[in-house]
Amino acid sequence: MRSKTALVTGANGFLGRHVSRNLSESGWHVLGLGHGAWTPKEANRWGVAEWFSNDVTLDALQDMHARPQVIVHCAGSGSVSYSLTRPLHDFSRTALTLAAVLEYARTHVPEAVVVYPSSAAVYGNAVSLPIEERAPLLPESPYGVHKVVAEQLCLSYASNFNIATVVIRFFSIYGEGLRKQLIWDACKKIYSGDFNFFGTGEETRDWLHVEDAANLIRTAIVHATPECPIVNGASGRATSVSEILKELFLNIAPHHVPSFSRREKPGDPKHFQGDVSAALKWGWSPSIGINEGLHQYVKWFKGEVV
């Protein structure tokens, strides 16, 4: 019997790879569409049975001649700083690719479920923590604005065209394969013998391991409806930069300690923490604690980079 088919856009990206493998291991036949030259063998290694290297456009989606029951739209921009230097490209990557996916669902597979990984960047500088889903949306960057736009497209296609949709606002996702942001930068620094860090060390973020993120996406599938529920994807815990670095130093350079510039980035929220009650109600919960996750990450980092 043919297993169910899922289409993962951006399957060659950080989140897309983990989502593809996760779905594949749960018995889904995974099709991937997006940028990147992947050999069939490499794609298979990440659970992608068939890889279509192309822009995510309506034409490209049609040309796949597929009939997915689930579409997870992992393609799109993933960088605040890119959105500040190339805002139009960022808008196109995030909003226009999603618009194509939703239009494809409406015109070709109206019974399919669309899962959209959004971002906590939609909240901007949150007024109170932990942030609930009903908090006001006050994005600070073009990236955050474009994610708001994307969510509105989901809500619009859900309510106007009856597409079963679900949105997950992910906080800081990390894990093997992520080659940017604090944890990656810190590993590189510590290995190079540079122990100086920006900020005070007291800044917090809510870190979620990418495997837990992939589990949440798989869990979300059955909750997609034309009401388009929106849930936070986070650990529910605020972890300070100091705690992250302490663990990384322990794993990499146990006889050293970080020092901090004590300057703060203007505009950056000092603390971030998600309320995950809604996702917990689905029966999902994060399974990889931050120390275990960092330990795995350093192991991967050593194998890849050092």
Next chain:
Amino acid sequence: MRSKTALVTGANGFLGRHVSRNLSESGWHVLGLGHGAWTPKEANRWGVAEWFSNDVTLDALQDMHARPQVIVHCAGSGSVSYSLTRPLHDFSRTALTLAAVLEYARTHVPEAVVVYPSSAAVYGNAVSLPIEERAPLLPESPYGVHKVVAEQLCLSYASNFNIATVVIRFFSIYGEGLRKQLIWDACKKIYSGDFNFFGTGEETRDWLHVEDAANLIRTAIVHATPECPIVNGASGRATSVSEILKELFLNIAPHHVPSFSRREKPGDPKHFQGDVSAALKWGWSPSIGINEGLHQYVKWFKGEVV
């Protein structure tokens, strides 16, 4: 001395034509960009000194080799029903053309002012009337959602890239040249001897004559800032369908009266009225009353159609 230069996108459309002529008569050198085969003479008749027939893209904007001080983005979708049958096209027409205009401003003419005519469709079914600008945005149609998206792009470029921007949420604009919606349909019906109308006649809308809309756009120019003020563009009065028809019958078929189906369109707001305090504070006020405006419209209709 060279007069100041304004770029009007969609200058060949209903609002664009009136805006172009209005600006031209106020001493602006008006460049037009958008769809439509216009001879230079026809364009000039509407105040457009140079007409560029092209899609509104970043490339097309660059290729004009212009340096406008003001950009009025009249291009974009103008139909709720189109957005329901072609939502992706509607999104592209509204959001993507505006994104191109804002990116053009950021990269080529950062000192330019961007004026964006939005729509009261962003409010959806309003909870209380008259609608103030701070009312919640609960758009009912893809058209309304895409207008919300457009406003967010304006706010994003204004705050992130310091572009002086202003948004006007227009209610029902009518006037010479409009070949759709209630007034146009009613004129055609009455002339054809069909006096039957949908609804109860008690439904209200807030009608603003296109000349008053163009005046408001011109007034808005000096109020554009990186805070991106948003004002309603309306008459501030709710006029019922019965009142509109009474005036049209008086002008066209004075010995007849309309009859109504008394059925209501589900989903359509029954009443609509804008609070125009904010625009009045700018010193603008509507100058053409509904009866005078309808009289002019019928005169134009007779010359064009009958």
